[in-house]
Structure formats: C-alpha cells, structure tokens
Amino acid sequence: MLYVVIAFLFLAIVLYFLLGGADFGAGIIELFTSDKNKSRTRKTMYQAMGPIWEANHMWLIIAVVIMFVGFPFIYSQMCTYLHIPLLIMLLGITARGTAFSFRNYDAIKGENTQRIYNHVFVYSSFVTPLFLGIIAGSVISRQIDLHPTSFVTGYIFSWLNYFSVAVGLFTVALSGYLAAIYLIGEAEDDNDARRFIKKARVMNIIAVIFGGAVFLAAEIEHIRLAHWIFGNPVSLVAVIAATLSLITLWVLIYKGKRKIIRIFAGFQVTMILLAVGYMHWPYMVMVKGGQNLSLMALHAPPKTIDDLGWGLIIGSFLILPSLFYLYYSFQKKNEVV
Amino acid sequence: MNDFIAARSQMAISLGFHIIYSCIGMVMPLFMAVSHYKWIRTGDAVYKNVTQAWSKGVAIFFATGAVSGTILSFELGLLWPKFMEHAGPIFGMPFSLEGVAFFIEAIALGFFLYGWNRFNKWFHWFTGVIVGISGIASGILVVSANSWMNNPAGFDYVNGQYLNIDPIKAMFNGSWFSEALHMTLAAFSATGFAVAGIHALMIARQRNIRFHTQAFKIAIIFGAVAAILQPFSGDISAKNAAKNQPAKLAAMEAYYHTQSYSPLVIGGIPDTLNKKVKYGIEIPGLLSFLVNDNFKEPVKGLDTIPDQDEPPVMVTHLAFELMIAIGSAMMLLGIIYFIALWKKRSWLNKNWFLNLFILATPFGFIAVEAGWTVTEVGRQPWIIQGIMRTSAAVTPMPGIHYSFYLFTAIYFTLSIAVIFLLSRQIKMVPELYDVK
Ligand code: HDD
Ligand code: HEM
Numbered sequence A: 001m002l003y004v005v006i007a008f009l010f011l012a013i014v015l016y017f018l019l020g021g022a023d024f025g026a027g028i029i030e031l032f033t034s035d036k037n038k039s040r041t042r043k044t045m046y047q048a049m050g051p052i053w054e055a056n057h058m059w060l061i062i063a064v065v066i067m068f069v070g071f072p073f074i075y076s077q078m079c080t081y082l083h084i085p086l087l088i089m090l091l092g093i094t095a096r097g098t099a100f101s102f103r104n105y106d107a108i109k110g111e112n113t114q115r116i117y118n119h120v121f122v123y124s125s126f127v128t129p130l131f132l133g134i135i136a137g138s139v140i141s142r143q144i145d146l147h148p149t150s151f152v153t154g155y156i157f158s159w160l161n162y163f164s165v166a167v168g169l170f171t172v173a174l175s176g177y178l179a180a181i182y183l184i185g186e187a188e189d190d191n192d193a194r195r196f197i198k199k200a201r202v203m204n205i206i207a208v209i210f211g212g213a214v215f216l217a218a219e220i221e222h223i224r225l226a227h228w229i230f231g232n233p234v235s236l237v238a239v240i241a242a243t244l245s246l247i248t249l250w251v252l253i254y255k256g257k258r259k260i261i262r263i264f265a266g267f268q269v270t271m272i273l274l275a276v277g278y279m280h281w282p283y284m285v286m287v288k289g290g291q292n293l294s295l296m297a298l299h300a301p302p303k304t305i306d307d308l309g310w311g312l313i314i315g316s317f318l319i320l321p322s323l324f325y326l327y328y329s330f331q332k333k334n335e336v337v
Numbered sequence B: 001m002n003d004f005i006a007a008r009s010q011m012a013i014s015l016g017f018h019i020i021y022s023c024i025g026m027v028m029p030l031f032m033a034v035s036h037y038k039w040i041r042t043g044d045a046v047y048k049n050v051t052q053a054w055s056k057g058v059a060i061f062f063a064t065g066a067v068s069g070t071i072l073s074f075e076l077g078l079l080w081p082k083f084m085e086h087a088g089p090i091f092g093m094p095f096s097l098e099g100v101a102f103f104i105e106a107i108a109l110g111f112f113l114y115g116w117n118r119f120n121k122w123f124h125w126f127t128g129v130i131v132g133i134s135g136i137a138s139g140i141l142v143v144s145a146n147s148w149m150n151n152p153a154g155f156d157y158v159n160g161q162y163l164n165i166d167p168i169k170a171m172f173n174g175s176w177f178s179e180a181l182h183m184t185l186a187a188f189s190a191t192g193f194a195v196a197g198i199h200a201l202m203i204a205r206q207r208n209i210r211f212h213t214q215a216f217k218i219a220i221i222f223g224a225v226a227a228i229l230q231p232f233s234g235d236i237s238a239k240n241a242a243k244n245q246p247a248k249l250a251a252m253e254a255y256y257h258t259q260s261y262s263p264l265v266i267g268g269i270p271d272t273l274n275k276k277v278k279y280g281i282e283i284p285g286l287l288s289f290l291v292n293d294n295f296k297e298p299v300k301g302l303d304t305i306p307d308q309d310e311p312p313v314m315v316t317h318l319a320f321e322l323m324i325a326i327g328s329a330m331m332l333l334g335i336i337y338f339i340a341l342w343k344k345r346s347w348l349n350k351n352w353f354l355n356l357f358i359l360a361t362p363f364g365f366i367a368v369e370a371g372w373t374v375t376e377v378g379r380q381p382w383i384i385q386g387i388m389r390t391s392a393a394v395t396p397m398p399g400i401h402y403s404f405y406l407f408t409a410i411y412f413t414l415s416i417a418v419i420f421l422l423s424r425q426i427k428m429v430p431e432l433y434d435v436k
C-alpha cells in the first residue's frame, strides 16, 4: 500500500504542476500581453479555464493531505523550515483565486475595479509558481538545516539560494509555456492562435535559458544535478524523451495541429519531473549533513497507510471519471459553439 | 505579542473566517437545488432567476471558501507542526476523505455554474444537488476531525508514544455524531436566516417583491426547521461535553463549586478571582437535570480540575451564553414563521414581521462563531484533550506575529471585498434578471 500512496502523491504533484501550472501560466501570459490584445486573451482564457480551475487546484490539497497523513514527520519539517516560502505561495494562491472569480462575478463591470482584479490576478499568477518552484528546489538543494544555529540559517537560507530561485524561475517559465500551448488549442481564430504560438515560442526559449541557469546554480551550490540526471539510465531516458517530445511538438504546431500538442507538452514536463524525482528517490527532502528524509522510512504506521491508500483508490474511482467528463464536455461544447 | 499567542490568534481568525464561507458553501447549493427544481417543474421564470442570482453569490463564496480552506490545510502544519506530526496519521482520515469530497464538489460546481443551456436540464439540476451533498459531507468530515481533538480515540498513548493507531476508530470517536449534527444544523440555520434576512430587507423596501418573496420562503423554511431542532442537538452536545470534557462544561456554565442540585446560571459575569458568578440568575438543580436527567446528582465543577488544566472561564462562559441566547431567539423566530405560514398568513407582509427577520440576519453566524469559541477555547490548554498541550504543538519559528498581522489584514480585505461584491449583486437584481 505504501507504493500506492506514494504513487498518488507523485500523481498529485505532477498534475498540480501541469494543471495548476497551466492555470498560473495563463496569468503570466496575460501579464506579458500587450494592452490591445489583453481583453481577447482574457476572454479565451476565461472560456477555457472557468469551469475547471477549481478542480485543477484540488491536486494541491490532495498532495498536502497525503503528506500530513502519510508522511507526517516530513510534512512537519517542511512546514517548519520552509514556512516563509509556503506562506508566500499561499498568499499568491489566495490573491489569485479570489481575483479570478471576483472579476468574473462582479455584477457591475466597472473599469477601476476590473483593473484592480486584473493587476492582482496577473502578479499573483507570477509569484505563486515562483515560490512553488522555490519550494521544490529547496527540497532537493540540501540547504534545509534541521539543527539551525540562527534564524537566518534556519528559516531564510533554507530556501533563499541560487538553486532554489533558479528552479522557481524555471517553474514560472514552464507554467507560461504550458498555458500558451494550451491556449493555442483554445484560440478562436488564426490570428489569436498565431499570437499564442509566438508566446509559446518565447516561453520555450525562456524556459531553456532558465533550465540552463538551474544547472549553473547547481554547480555554484555544489549540487551534483548533472551527475544525477545524466548518470542514471532512467533519468537519462526521461530527458531524452522530453527533448524528443519538444521537437515533435514544434513540428506539429507548424503542421497546424493545435489540440494534440498539449499532450506532448504535458508529457515533456512529466518527464522532467520524473528525471528529477527518480534521481532523489526515495528521498523527499534532502537536508544539510546528509540525513535525508526518506518516504520509505518516515511514513505513518501501516494501518494508516492502508486506510489512506484505500481512501485514495476509492476516491479516485469517483473523481477521475467525473473529472474527465468535465474536461471532455467543456471541450466538446466549445467546439460546437 | 508572543509567538504562541500569535499562532493561536492566527488559527482562530483563519477558522473563524473560513467557517462562514464553508457554512454557506454547504447549504446554499441545496437552496438553489430547491428553487431550480421548482423552475423545472413549474416553468415560472422567477425561480430560474432566484437560482441564477444565488449561484453567482455561491461562486463568490466558493472561491473565497476554497482559498481560505487551502490556507487552513497548510496552517495546520505551518503553525502546529508538532501536533500534525503526531496527530496527522491518526485523525487524518477524515481530512483525506474530505479532500475527495471537495474534489467532487469542485467538479460538480464546474458543471453547475457553466452548464446553463448546455446539458440536459435534469443532469444540470443533479450536478447542483451533488455540490450540496458533497459540501455537507465535507463539513461533517472536518468536524469529525475536530471532534477527535476533543475526544481522542483510535490509538493507545503509552509513555509519550502513539501506538496501535486505527484511523477509522479515530474518525468515529465518541463525539463525532453530536458535533456533526450540531454543526450541520448550525450551517442550515445560520445561512437560512442570513439569506432570508437579506431578502426580507428587499421586500420591506418594495423591490422586486415576487423575486424576493420566493427566495425568502425557501431560505427561511430551511433556516426555521434547523433553528427549532438546534437546542435539542445542543443538549446532546452538552451532555457529551459533560461526559468527555467536564472541564469544558464547567467553564461553559461558569460552575465553580461541585454541589448536588447543581444550579444552572443564566447570564452573569464570572468573577474568576473569587470563583463565583456575578449578576447571574441561578436555577437550582437545572444543570444536574440537563446533564444527568435528575435534579440531584452533582455535576463536576471547576474545583475538580487542576489549576493548570483549567480553560479560560470568562471567554468560554460568555461565548456559551451568547450562543444560547441567540439559539433561543432563533428558535422562537422559527416558530413565529410557522405560525404565520399556517395560521396567520397576513403577518407575512407586515413590517414588524419582516423587521424581525431583518434584525436576525447576522444572528446565526454570530452563534456559529460563539459556538466554536466555546468548543476551542473550552478545550484549552489542550490541543488534543488530555494528551498534548497546545503550547507543546506550536512551531519553533519566531516572528509569527508578523504573519498574524498579515493574515488579519488579508481576511479583513477579503471580507470587505465579498460584502462589496454581494451588495453589487443585489443592487443589480432588477437589471440582470427580468423580474416584475
Ligand atoms: C447557528 C448556530 C448555533 C446555535 C443557534 C446554537 N449552536 Fe451550539 N454550537 C454551534 C452553533 C450553534 C457551532 C458553532 O456550530 C458549534 C461549535 C462546534 C460544533 O460542533 O458546533 C457549537 C457548539 C456547541 C457546544 C459545544 C460542543 C463541544 O464542544 O463538544 C454545546 C454544548 C452547544 N453548542 C450547545 C448549544 C445549545 C444548548 C444551543 C441552544 C440554544 C445551541 N448550542 C445553539
Ligand atoms: C475541523 C475543524 C477544526 C480544527 C481541526 C481546529 C483546530 C484548531 C487548532 C489546531 C487550534 C490551535 C490550538 C488551540 O488553540 O487549540 C485551534 C484553535 C482555535 N480554533 Fe479551532 N479547529 C477547527 C474548527 C474551528 C472553527 C470552525 C472555529 C471557528 C470559529 C475555530 C475556532 C478556534 C479558536 C477560537 C481557536 C483559538 C483557541 C485559543 O487559542 O484559545 N476552530 N483550532
């Protein structure tokens, strides 16, 4: 059962990166869209995201619940030493979620109020994945010190280092990229589609640059990232698969295939997460001094893991079909309309 | 402000905020389902308008409820890591099931809000019902987690170790039923009265009378039934507290000295130094009767509780009194409504009648906040009754008061924003909906 629970944890994290990421990305795209096109982008985005955005964010909750029920010690350590970035991420989620729905449901579409909602929305869409990435980076950067000597070493340098920040920026770029790819398929006319393709290209280039920055930062912080990724067959295959799917994706875009590409983009990001995840399996958190926190060792008692596993399995029978039906019906209907 | 107090205050303000949204999120979908049903059955456009107007409000509340809930699920770890480290595996089961319930709720809400004119009308109606059912299920599940903190079960506590953990037993601890029942009724009565009050105000102002009258009726029927049942369920809760948390019960009643024919004190301000209640009315034997079903048998007073285990009496008692006062008033209003409905139809349009319900708009939510204060403050100094002290659970990170100020500011801003948006919704009713 432990493996089932870990599989669900990984699934929830990956899906949150993909779906939540695309969601944040939409805000990032809006941030970098010229004023003249903003309202069109917003409209496309609203139609594409409106019905599903709440559901996309539930993956985070699932991941958190699995963590505190199944791996309580790891969860409590992360919450303690990554308190600050978690807090900022929460602020981002709050600001973004409320601004998104306020701007749609404000009965009077006043210019000033809408401007405020838009501002809050786009900036928080940027900050949230940045800190999500920072947290992800910190977890593997060996900067978390379980016996800190001062506030700064315990609660600040645990996450404020080149590597974590580089991962944060990389996450932002990936989110923007995912969103652009997704929106290409939702565009109402060719003009819009071309705009989103351009965005996707820019985001892709930025992501590559930040990806390089991640490796550079890893060197500076003495994290053997390159060795980890290129030193074991699974990660290596995952990286190659990601690269191939990236190439396929651009070929398909220029062939005018606009929906199928999102699968390749999703695959690509999943492969990146797999490459990174595999390399530090089974450690969830790598801490200073080398006593890493392992998912295989620091889990809840077996009875809890069993019950949690069954809960997740039964729950997914209820959730997954209805979720697919949700995505499917709003896709189909959008095409008809 | 020290970090411990800051953490407790932050937790309290976050929960106090979230609970309002979650009550509404639990109950409103069912109000909508009723009016939606009436629309499909009668074809009367007023019901469609009511459903759509409410659904806009629900969308605003849902988003706010969802983000504040997300904050909470992190805050448990951010503020109380030591608590979660030990309690997570034990009381986590309802939280994981709750995650499932929320998920279904969020999916169903997507269908419902965006599904107008897209789906078969009964399918669309049904998705609304699912939103309501999963909302209530999630409410019951979280409350079951909370009841475990009051009445821990499902593990053996040996030398500071938590052994033989059984999450299912923990979920169905001895207090889950009484708390879940009371909370669910509270959500119905609080939301019912609040919604009814707003529509009553609009009726009194002669705006879109037919629209507001139908809306008022649906809301108040739910609210009144729940309000009439509430004191009975409260009695079950109190008996349960007497059994499992005598210190909490004694603090609620500000009952210091154990005696037979234990008196119930109505009103009054506890004098914590001299251990007595000033200005209260004592009814001898009533407390014994309420707790033990006979007038004589003594109820355990605060003198049986070691000083270091005594909850804050002042806050607990006053909050309890407030809840009871409001509960009695709401029950009375509920009865008045049914008299009007069945015997005195003419009352329904009288100003005094509408004014009563306008006045009662915030009552339910005040009682909800008061009731949670009783539950949570009355449990102090324990975070897990009898097992772990709250002070042992708090995060070692310094500077929590900054995050307390920050969150206070956020919740304050969000509340203002929600009120602002809601008032705009109401203002726009005549323009948005074709109502005569
Ligand atoms: C509309 C709201 C409302 C109303 C009218 C009442 N309550 Fe209540 N009460 C709550 C809302 C609430 C609550 C906020 O929902 C609590 C907090 C925890 C819980 O499960 O319910 C609660 C808790 C609570 C507790 C503490 C349970 C515990 O900690 O174990 C007791 C003893 C009562 N209530 C008793 C009553 C009585 C005797 C009432 C009769 C008038 C009453 N309540 C009306
Ligand atoms: C499942 C639901 C709940 C859980 C798991 C929960 C958990 C907690 C925790 C961990 C604390 C901090 C420790 C403590 O001071 O006891 C706390 C305190 C508190 N909570 Fe709850 N709570 C729940 C529901 C609520 C709700 C809905 C309210 C609404 C008003 C509330 C009001 C408070 C208050 C006032 C405190 C501060 C008590 C004090 O510090 O004196 N709680 N709760």
Ligand code: HEM
Pocket (backbone or CB within 6 Å): A054, A058, A061, B018, B019, B021, B022, B023, B024, B025, B026, B061, B062, B063, B064, B065, B066, B067, B068, B069, B070, B071, B072, B073, B076, B102, B103, B105, B106, B135, B136, B138, B139, B140, B142, B143, B183
């Ligand atoms: C410590 C306590 C609590 C935690 C950790 C918590 C967690 C959450 C989370 C994560 C969400 C967002 C889910 C979504 O997106 O739909 C949420 C929403 C919700 N919560 Fe809480 N919650 C707590 C207390 C409560 C209490 C005491 C109740 C009710 C009695 C409650 C009822 C709900 C409901 C009904 C929703 C759905 C939101 C809506 O419909 O507006 N929660 N909660």
